[in-house]
Amino acid sequence: MRMTLTAVALTTALLAGCSGNPDLYVVPKPEAMEPVRISYRSVALREVSLPTYAASQDIPVADAMGKLTTSANSLWADEGDRAVTLHLVRALSAVTSARVASDPWPFLNRPEVTLDVRFEEFLAAQSGQFTLRGMYFVAPEDVARADRSRSFEITESFAADQGIPAIAAARSAALGKLAQDIASRGLR
Template identity: 45%
Template sequence: MMTHVTRRLAALGLMAALAACSSEARFASPVIPPEARINSSFPSLEIAQVTLPSYAEAEDIYVRGTDGAISPAGPLWADLPARSITLQLARDLGTITNATVAPEPWPFRPFPAATVDVRIEELLATAEGIFRLSGQYFVAPEAGGRAASGQFAIEETIVGDPGSASAIAAARGRAVTRLAEQIARDGL
């Protein structure tokens, strides 16, 4: 027969075990406003949610080993990568171009002057201490204007410990900012 004290200790032990299971570390890219300023031929831009390779759609931070295998590093992103990268692209493109920029679905009237669609092929850290972001982007005007597309292959050095999730997150943030600058310079 369990005493009141025994039941209470068992309940506290269960609560501690559950808390330990749910306290996985999560890492977000730091918000660092881009310094570049580039004029856009579009006064407003909708950013379609980025598409990712299947391994990068989850919350896991992935690393490509020296043998080429892509594996989860252990820690998790603070948010789903597609959502957080889309939000960062919208924020960075707004800062860079001074246009009205929002992620889909478009929250304003009238419709945006153009939509930016980013399709990511590679989003990972490497055992060599590099963060890789590659893929294609497309700029589709709503009415008039010049449609554009381009490829990107961005590499950012992981500063500090290449296995550190916070260092990987910082490198990802810098890579996405460089992508926003490339889209603004070459596509808008």
């Protein structure tokens, strides 16, 4: 009986130590960007494809050797794929003034173009660099218009000693730059 009570007490203590709520971090909305005229009035953005380490709520940071570490007590407030997709929708809407929405397309009329963004790298480094690298694909509905694909690599600096809020701001700025790049090189 005493052994059972000890086991229950130990299990309860372990669970109590693990049940603390983690700190959740929201990525700020994109800052005002230079408008870009595009040749489409409506853009559908497929859910982005992120590397496995960036697709969850974990906040990975790479050391000088490339080893990724996360903190169990600090998480993004939303899942990676969803959060990045919605952030890009907002940024593309702001920079282009087009009707931009993520799949599934919520409007009656079909979009004029579909955009697919695939990230190879989506990572903060302890050195104070946030890097986005990958490709995007532009597929117009009008078969007379050419499909396009473009590579991108965007790096945004942040003050590493400022912690996760600085990483969040750099992530937002880098995604804003990506939206500008997509608008100017992919959607013109």
